[in-house]
Amino acid sequence: MDYKAVMKLALERGFYFPSCEVYGDAHAGFWEYGPSGVSLKNKFLELWRRELIRRDGMLEIDGSQIMSRSVFEASGHMGNFADPIIKCTKCNSTFRADRTIFDITKIEIPENADLNEFDNAITQNNIKCPKCKGDFDKTKKFNMMFKIGIGPEDEEAYLRPETCQSIFVDFPRLFKTMRGKLPLGIAQVGKSFRNEIAPRQSLLRLREFYQAEIEVFCNPSKLSETYRFSEVQDTQIRVQTDAEPISMTCKEAVELGIVPNRFVAYYLGILMEFYEKTGIDITKSRFRKLGDKEKAFYAEVAFDFEVETTIGWLELVACNYRSDYDLSSHAKKSKEKFEVMDNDEKILPHVFEISMGIDRSLYTILEHSLKNDKEHERTVLSLKPYLSPIHVGILSLVKKDGLKEKTDEIFLNIKRKYDAFLDHSGAIGRRYRRLDEIGAPFAVTIDHQTLEDNTVTIRKRDSMEQSRISISEIDSILSESVAFP
């Protein structure tokens, strides 16, 4: 189904909706998760923890969202996260100064150059607005970070534009106190903030968004060591260098030199295995190797994990080999020591990053899972059972004759263990449809026979099959079916 259908589902069934919508001064780029969205997000993150954090023995932290100026001076965001922009005095169109100059004159000026350099190039080459031939105003820097004031003196600080800086800053303490050993993954889930010029498409481009980031610290001279590579060597990944994505195993990707080493290939492999379990159609996925122009300012080698949707390819994860860029900058700026011992060798670790966009991933899961079942005239959200906001609907066939009470009793017995939803009202078919639409994999229905022999019918969402089971079996069937893989 398409973006519009997902949006309708999100609004009608409480997955997500615009923030502060009752007020006229609400800003674009802010959305809230409703109950179904939160439940899906929590389960998605639980899967992420199982498939990446626990599997690899990583450490998880939870850092501050507001960080001091020094952090971003060291990280490079003060200088590099800002784009040089020029604005036409006639039509108000805004352009990137460096790109506009390059397009017209083929003169390359680095984006972090002095602003005068751009102004000079524009004057000397008589560059005019490509749209209306108007004159450009002086070059300005637009920084995407939200600046905020701390305390009564409004001291300068910033909302983090990525979660990972706390991981770098905390690395020396974590390595010491947690008895770290390279390679060591440190992870964090949380909000990041970017002042996008034009946020759009709900969860796909937000000003306040969730990231789940992993920074793997490693010894750069040991990237070809096997570690746990054998676990993923036969895992299929789809890799795109220039033309079409090609399916290959992780082992082949390293042998062909497409992925630089086993270390990186291992993480691409476990990431792929994770996404396969989210229910996203991975035949529509690719690891796209980025060229020099596209890479982030800190990245040496970069792969974007992208998935095709009805509105095009979406970047869900950025995988960057950041070398010692971050640790050495923080070491220099803070004058703290960031080197650690790897066996008997003292080194400054390098970093491989797996930076996941949670909101975009959730959108993609919804889009790939939402099906229109024309034969049965229903909309089905065929989520993996372990990701479904509701595991099971508990329904009374009719309210009378003590069926309501019996239903309540069954609900009471399972509601602490499962996400169960109790429903007595309306036609039974309609209640099944409603559960189908929010992705509940099971419905348990209590009828007159239940009172006689303690059996109920259990209905499966995808096949609509029903079978008669005893009440005592509900728990074991659910616990097996909705368990994480």
Added chain:
RNA sequence: GCGGAGUUAGUUUAGUCUGGUAUGACGUCAGCUUCCCAAGCUGAAGGCCGCGGGUUCAAAUCCCGCACUCCGCACCA
């Protein structure tokens, strides 16, 4: 940020040209029906008609500004 199209109940939508206080569907709730796949019947709730200003006796409707949503461009470490 530029250009275009929009914004009416939880969702979808008529009405806007031609000004007279909002229509239908779905959904929700209650009751009847006691029923296993969106059944039927009865009833009800639900609208600052995006926000602000102007014109007018009177504005969902005309005019201006703003916000938001979508599309295209630009942007997206």
